[in-house]
Amino acid sequence: MSDLLAGPADVAAGLAVHGAGAVDVSARAALVASHVPARLAAQDPTLWGPAAEATARDRLGWVDTHCRSRDLLPQLAELTAELGDLDHVVLAGDGDVTLAARVIAECLGRPLTVLDTADPGPARAALADRPARTVLVLAGRAGPDPTTDAHLRVWREAWHDAGPEADRHVVVVTPPGSALAALADELGAVLIPADEEVAGPWSALSAYGLVPAALAGAPVTELLDEAAALAGALERDRDNPALALGAALGAAAAGGRNTVALAPDGTGLDGLRHWVGALLTAAGGGRVLPIAAESPDAPGATGPDVLTVGIGGALGPGMAPGVAADVAVNGPLGAQFLTWAHAAAIAAVPLGVDPFAEPAARTDDDTPGGSPSSVDGAVEVYAPAGAPTDLAGALRWIIDGLAPDEHLAVTAHLDPRADAAVAGLRPLLARTTGRPVTFGWGPRHPSHSDGCARHLQITGAVTDDLPVPGRPYTFAELQAAQAASDRRALAGRERPVLRLHLTERAAGAAQLLDTAGRTPT
Structure with missing residues (x-):
């Protein structure tokens, strides 16, 4: 260097x-x-060609959103003062709108709990941490997705005894006129309008990134100053x-x-x-x-x-x-x-690509049935037809099938904190394959690059599930449906998918890492 x-x-x-x-x-x-x-x-908006022009026309607000975001600062100062007694900040939303706030808090050393998974583990941990001193930030561009809805429902149940006082525990970040804005009005929650011309990762310096970060104590004015100082160049x-x-x-x-x-x-x-x-x-x-x-x-x-x-x-x-x-x-x-x-x-x-094209939305419908191809210790193997059914053989199959222009995409529908060890699969499999290997926590939308990937999906048994109040399903059932939806989307695109299910998470993760580490290169 x-x-x-x-x-x-x-x-x-x-x-x-x-x-x-x-x-x-x-x-x-x-x-x-x-x-x-x-x-x-x-x-x-014509920079990326005629096919991208219509989308770009509505998605270039990020270029100067750091300027418009200054209008938020007085409101954020007032809100943080008003909610000063609520020192546990929880952010719920899909990964597209929560990632920047998570990164700001992590990089600047501020405490922020992010709930962007249906795994019941993070939900239970958050509910057990100062519920009476928690402010829940809901973020999204439209209505609440099923995961965000589930988190809102369990928190409202936790605050049920607080009566009208519970309204001050919720802050909503969304564009004006959205279904989530209507929900904020129904709840009597604070509504902070989000910029309609920014979306996804492009929204880092908009209300999506700044509101949760400010409530967590991050110096958001400095972030805007840093961006403004650079913008002219x-x-x-x-x-x-x-x-x-x-x-x-x-x-x-x-x-x-x-x-x-x-x-x-x-x-x-x-x-x-x-x-x-x-x-x-x-x-x-x-x-x-x-x-x-x-x-x-x-x-x-x-x-x-x-x-x-x-x-x-x-x-x-x-x-x-x-x-x-x-x-x-x-x-x-x-x-x-x-x-x-x-x-x-x-x-x-x-x-020659459209940088603002959006992936197809997930549908969280019923989980399909099916029996494992084999059970190896604490791991159930769900191998596609024609693939080896044992754990070592199935891993070897998903690796050996990689074409020169393909990569291996690993997605874990688990608890990112309690099951963090599973992320160790990425370097192990990269060393074995000699090919690019990505790792991410579910749920997620299939990425633009999934057309040239083989997929390893990891799911896990839930021992302490959490009902979703007012819904006919639990967190674990919602998580399973999301994982199944990803599999169906990939199968529809004729992409190979190997699913490994950990019947006991800690033991299964250790077994999986051990097997991956012993897979010959």
């Missing part, structure tokens, strides 16, 4: 991108010739970190290095790579495969078809993170959010 940092860099407002020039040979010149930085700053043709980064991302993907390994560099902001990964998945149109790597030298984070990007906080005098990467992005969090958003949108131009 010291050699990388010694080379040329694009720097503005404390945000530096090193190494981009070595990746990009001609893409940047073409982008400048087409006036892409200035056109993006002007929110030109992002329409320039020189000394523009986002242009350098976007050109490098686009050139790498167009040249066959379509896997982007996002790795912490030891200078802080470790959680940012998860938000960047979601952003690049959304904007890459299937041409970019981001991996949230554990470190720059983790299995799967390097290779001839991989662009390794180190991400970290601002570098002080004499600081040099001890990691090797192709590109290094360092700077304050607010500037990082804006830089990566511009870079993702810029990279989509030479790739």
